[in-house]
Amino acid sequence: MLREGDNMMGVKRVNRSAALHILHEQGGMSRKHLSETIRLTPAAITKIVGELIEEGIVKDGRLLPGGGAGRREVMVELDERSRCALGLLINLRQAIVSAVWLDGSVIFSEEIELIPAAPAEATVKMLCERLMALTEEHIREKERILGVGIAIRGITSFDGRVVLNSFGALSCSDYPLAQRVEEYTGYSAVMSNNVRALFAAQMFLSKERELHSQFFLRCEYGIGASLSINDRIWLGGTNQCSEIGHIPVIRRGGKPCSCGKSGCLETIASPAAIREDAICILSPDKTPVLWKTSLVRGRDALTVEDVLEAASCGDSGAAEIVDRAVSALSAALKSVIYIIDPAKIVLYGRMFENDFYLTRLLAELQEGVDAGHHITTEKSAYNQLLEDKAAGLLVIEAFIDNGGMQ
Secondary structure (H helix, E strand, C coil), X not given: CCXXXXXXXXXXXXXXXXXXXHHHHHCCEEHHHXXXXXXXXXXXXXXXXXXXXXXXXXXXXXXXXXXXXXXXXXXXXXXXXXXXXXXXXXXXCEEEEEEEECCCCEEEEEEEECCCCCEHHHHHHHHXXXXXXXXXXXXXXXXXXXXXXXXXXXXXXXXXXXXXXXXXXXXXXEXXXXXXXXXXXXXXXXXXXXXXXXXXXXXXXXXXXXXXXXXXXXXXXXXXXXXXXXXXXXXXXXXXXXCHHHCEXXXXXXXXXXXXXXXXXXXXXXHHHHHHHHHHCCCCCCXXXXXHHHHHHCHHHCCHHHHHHHHHCCCHHHHHHHHHHHHHHHHHHHHHHHHHCCCEEEEEXXXXXXXXXXXXXXXXXXXXXXXXXXXXXXXXXCXXXXXXXXXXXXXXXXXXXXXXXX
């Protein structure tokens, strides 16, 4: 049962959060404009802004142009250097330790290669030690640090404390990663799936609030996705919503997947799968263009970009593999369109930097989807730019959602 004081504190938190969200999304504005936007009385806004200024979260900015006689209004704006957050992003083969300011700008970022099959505890300890070393070097005023955000490949518990299955990123299951990071760093931690964190960072930086639903597709080493409904990321009944990479597309004889099953979408359409399939048929006859590239660079040095380049230059073997991957991915996305009907599909990852691949995928998507589905499909405006921001922004977003009340 809520006590009166608890209820008042809840209202205060909501109003402060609304003010911080507006200042983040729309930039600085006068107290009068803020009052009208949030629909609170001038007295209430004056009190809220006064508290936030006293706490150093917002500040008075420049004088606004006057429209006549009388005192000119002062712009209120976020103090973007007042708070910061540390970040730890863990992918399959590499991790990124970083820190960001309140507006998402990067303080430091460092990529670290992970040792395959290394004990989880040793890996986490090493990453935290490096994170704290960089923090000591780059952040003097430690009281500005809000906490550590963790973004990791795989499935996490609903409370954001335990990694249930990282699909090979850490050699463990049911691992209390948030607790371990707190013990190694001394700061509170929040955790999410890596693709959800990237999508949350995309929404935070793009400041898009008018879309009722978006589907975020990431295509890097593997394939991941995330769904937002009414500006909130949808978790699903088991915290596994939008695991599109593990949709079964081959019933029998499919390749083993990192999830433990076989024949998943990821085993056909991911960058890693495209590269592996091309190398398997590499020969002067089947893949003549890619074969010539391999003579210069070496077979093991070939990348998915080399396969895409060969396909775009008329290599029939490479083109067949790319077309099969595009068909499988577009079929999965068409199912998303018909089941969810998102207003926008956002494409994120290095695959979508390749015009040949992107054009083919968009063309395939247009076929078989009726005109009644008015869906925008586009490459992320922040493509390849979110990895060093996403983890830390989990903490920043939680701070703003909580009205700046830690």
